[in-house]
Amino acid sequence: MGSKTLENEGRNGGSEPSSSINSNATGGEPRGVHLSRDGDGSLGDDGGDDDGDDEHEAGVTTVSLIDQPALDATSKKKNKKRKKSKKKTSLLKQSSPPRIPLSELFPSGQYPVGEIQSYAPVDNTARTTSEELRYNGRTHLEDDSFLNDYRKAAEVHRQVRRWTQETARPGKTLTEIAEGIDDGVRALLDNDGLAPGAGLVSGLGFPTGLALNNCVAHYTPNPGQKEIVLQSSDVMKVDFGVHINGWIVDSAFTMSFDPTYDNLLAAVKESTNTGIKNAGIDVRISDVSAAIQEVMESYEVEINGKTYPVKPVRNLSGHNIKQYQIHGGKSIPFVKTKDQTKMEEGEIFACETFGSTGRGSIIDGPGVYGYGKDPFAPKRFTSHLASARSLYQKINENFGTLVFCRRYLERLGVERYLAGMNNLVSQGVVEMYPPLMDIEGSYSAQFEHTFLLRESGKEIISRGDDY
Numbered sequence: 001m002g003s004k005t006l007e008n009e010g011r012n013g014g015s016e017p018s019s020s021i022n023s024n025a026t027g028g029e030p031r032g033v034h035l036s037r038d039g040d041g042s043l044g045d046d047g048g049d050d051d052g053d054d055e056h057e058a059g060v061t062t063v064s065l066i067d068q069p070a071l072d073a074t075s076k077k078k079n080k081k082r083k084k085s086k087k088k089t090s091l092l093k094q095s096s097p098p099r100i101p102l103s104e105l106f107p108s109g110q111y112p113v114g115e116i117q118s119y120a121p122v123d124n125t126a127r128t129t130s131e132e133l134r135y136n137g138r139t140h141l142e143d144d145s146f147l148n149d150y151r152k153a154a155e156v157h158r159q160v161r162r163w164t165q166e167t168a169r170p171g172k173t174l175t176e177i178a179e180g181i182d183d184g185v186r187a188l189l190d191n192d193g194l195a196p197g198a199g200l201v202s203g204l205g206f207p208t209g210l211a212l213n214n215c216v217a218h219y220t221p222n223p224g225q226k227e228i229v230l231q232s233s234d235v236m237k238v239d240f241g242v243h244i245n246g247w248i249v250d251s252a253f254t255m256s257f258d259p260t261y262d263n264l265l266a267a268v269k270e271s272t273n274t275g276i277k278n279a280g281i282d283v284r285i286s287d288v289s290a291a292i293q294e295v296m297e298s299y300e301v302e303i304n305g306k307t308y309p310v311k312p313v314r315n316l317s318g319h320n321i322k323q324y325q326i327h328g329g330k331s332i333p334f335v336k337t338k339d340q341t342k343m344e345e346g347e348i349f350a351c352e353t354f355g356s357t358g359r360g361s362i363i364d365g366p367g368v369y370g371y372g373k374d375p376f377a378p379k380r381f382t383s384h385l386a387s388a389r390s391l392y393q394k395i396n397e398n399f400g401t402l403v404f405c406r407r408y409l410e411r412l413g414v415e416r417y418l419a420g421m422n423n424l425v426s427q428g429v430v431e432m433y434p435p436l437m438d439i440e441g442s443y444s445a446q447f448e449h450t451f452l453l454r455e456s457g458k459e460i461i462s463r464g465d466d467y
Contacts, residue, residue, distance in 0.1 A: 097180055098163050101190035102152055111151035114451075114461035119280040140346055141454045146247070150461060153202075153242040153249040154450070158464040160184040161238065161253065165466065170232040170257060175221040177230070178208045178407075181240055189244070194412065199398040205241025205248035206326055207370040207405035211435070212236050214442045216313055216354055216362050218369035219435045222406040225367065232257045235264070237446040243402070246324035250350040251462035252448035260303055264445050267299030267310040268355040269467060272447040275318065275332065275351045276460055281453055283343050288351075290336035296355050303357065303443070311360030312353065313444070316436070321348045321450065324401045325375055347453050358442025365435035370405040371395075371421065377429040387420030395430070403433065 094100055102111070140146065160181055168177050185204055186192050193199040207220040212234045221228065230236065239252035254265050271292045278291045292312065299310040318332035330341060334353050343349065373395055381392040394414055395404070409417060424430040438444055447467060451460045 098184040099187040114459045115463035149244040153244045154461045156188045156242045174210045174228045181208045196397045202244045205243040206403040209239035214438045216444045217436045235443045254445040263301040268445040269447045271296040271353040281345045286337045289333045293335045308357040310355045318351045352448030356438045356444040358438035362436040365437035369433045370403045372403040375401045388423040391420040
């Protein structure tokens with residue numbers, strides 16, 4: 001927008017007196033004649049005739065020259081202030097560590113759109129679900145309010161992981177890294193999650209995962225565990241989620257500090273991108289899995305003079321996402337299967353792949369990663385243990401069916417909860433998640449993105465400049 005100017009600036013600014021002189025020079029009536037004819041030497045004040053005597057003309061010009069710059073100066077002052085304000089707003093950027101709420105960085109309330117990909121053509125375009133279900137799914141992902149909230153959660157993820165990639169270095173403890181990520185997510189959402197029900201509005205989608213080396217997934221530092229310090233030889237998977245109103249952006253990446261593992265990371269990153277590229281409406285999930293497996297197995301990595309093929313982890317998979325449910329019921333394996341299940345319009349998927357230099361399969365490891373309430377569990381739980389009943393109420397108030405960990409419980413001030421938690425797990429209303437391990441001495445990597453199967457194309461909502 002240009003600077004605002006006065007409408008009469010051209011008429012009184014000094015150009016018109018020169019036109020009066022030109023008129024006299026070309027044979028007009030002599031100067032001063034109009035005074036005897038009109039009997040009023042003030043006509044020039046009304047901006048009427050251009051012709052006037054020298055004194056009067058000089059008077060008009062003098063007023064114009066005195067008054068006009070003052071107005072211009074005022075106008076310039078105001079414009080200068082506005083420009084300064086705009087410059088200040090445009091320079092606002094995220095702090096390190098990230099603590100400025102996204103609502104302040106994006107005052108318009110509109111958040112960045114994820115990467116949009118066109119659907120690949122499919123041979124079989126027959127619809128396998130009812131039109132009513134498709135319509136409901138389509139309107140769900142086309143709602144502007146829903147999309148903007150989801151994009152906000154994705155932007156929180158991008159900014160927090162960017163800081164993590166810059167600051168997570170050997171010598172730091174996993175607790176420091178995990179708490180830095182957790183605090184960053186809460187700060188950018190402007191919600192500390194401490195009030196009852198606040199954690200259901202927005203927050204962490206599940207416990208921040210920091211799995212090292214042969215621990216493929218599902219490790220987070222918890223109270224009572226031995227502190228682990230990150231080493232320069234470690235390969236660390238960083239997996240965390242951000243949710244708004246229960247809709248989770250699930251995205252993960254791998255960090256290493258030794259170029260030895262570059263091929264391992266490249267294999268898994270390309271496999272994830274291949275899975276996303278092949279995904280789409282009416283696409284069979286087994287075809288996506290086959291494409292992932294082909295890419296993954298084309299890589300190998302040399303460690304200490306020995307060459308290892310990169311294997312897809314066979315008993316892990318990507319998944320669809322539902323509200324307050326990180327695993328919605330459909331899975332995307334990393335190896336080809338005979339399953340004919342198709343992806344459908346209106347669904348949300350987390351395409352993640354894990355590659356390993358070990359046997360390519362996982363077993364449960366020692367310890368506890370986190371807990372999650374069964375989506376079909378009753379609202380009230382009856383138990384002879386008062387601690388189990390109060391703990392169940394706390395879970396409903398703060399997490400619902402979102403996965404949480406001991407660190408999150410203790411942050412809320414919950415004490416002496418282990419007996420009650422064991423009772424909830426034994427009764428089947430809460431599930432316990434252990435760390436997932438490959439063989440000792442192996443290394444594994446993970447990359448993951450969340451994408452939406454919209455009518456016009458798939459939006460990889462968590463995509464960033466980093467991966």
